[in-house]
Amino acid sequence: MDIDDNKSIPGETDDNQPVTGETDDNQAGPGETDDNSASADEDESDRFFRKLEKENSGYLSVFGDDLRKSGLSESTVRRHLMNADLFLNEFLMYRECLTMKAGVSMVGSFLGDFFIRKCAWSTPGNIKTTAASLKKFYKSMLGHGLIGSDSYSHICDEIKNHMELWQKDCAQFNDPDQEDPFYPV
Numbered sequence: 001m002d003i004d005d006n007k008s009i010p011g012e013t014d015d016n017q018p019v020t021g022e023t024d025d026n027q028a029g030p031g032e033t034d035d036n037s038a039s040a041d042e043d044e045s046d047r048f049f050r051k052l053e054k055e056n057s058g059y060l061s062v063f064g065d066d067l068r069k070s071g072l073s074e075s076t077v078r079r080h081l082m083n084a085d086l087f088l089n090e091f092l093m094y095r096e097c098l099t100m101k102a103g104v105s106m107v108g109s110f111l112g113d114f115f116i117r118k119c120a121w122s123t124p125g126n127i128k129t130t131a132a133s134l135k136k137f138y139k140s141m142l143g144h145g146l147i148g149s150d151s152y153s154h155i156c157d158e159i160k161n162h163m164e165l166w167q168k169d170c171a172q173f174n175d176p177d178q179e180d181p182f183y184p185v
Contacts, residue, residue, distance in 0.1 A: 087134055127163070169181040
């Protein structure tokens with residue numbers, strides 16, 4: 001899968017790696033008291049999150065503009081934006097510490113696990129509508145040269161090949177009379 005790093009929007013980072021919190025030999029480790037390195041790590045982590053928030057806001061703005069230009073109603077635009085925001089700012093940024101570009105490979109984990117188990121409103125039907133939102137979001141990013149065509153194809157294939165399983169798992173997860181598909185007994 002090719003991710004086109006040559007295109008960017010203002011404020012975008014090329015750092016698609018998670019912040020790990022690992023320390024150098026010269027830095028204080030867990031439980032040690034080097035206030036300077038602790039605050040430096042915290043400042044670096046805070047800067048990384050602020051940078052991601054700014055980037056994600058830019059991506060969502062571009063996406064919203066594209067949706068409006070396509071003639072969708074404002075309520076449909078809001079729904080797609082809320083779904084993309086959940087993916088970018090809750091799942092990728094806070095849970096996985098990843099950028100939008102790195103999120104290309106995480107759509108399956110989001111729709112097939114996180115969304116089902118963590119979003120109380122998940123149903124087989126809204127897994128499909130959320131997947132449609134993510135496809136539209138990444139198609140918009142492709143249209144602006146922010147991801148490559150191989151990345152977009154990967155997302156489409158992932159959704160096409162797994163949708164039926166995700167919907168089945170969601171229905172089973174939501175039925176108290178059935179075994180939990182994620183933690184079978």
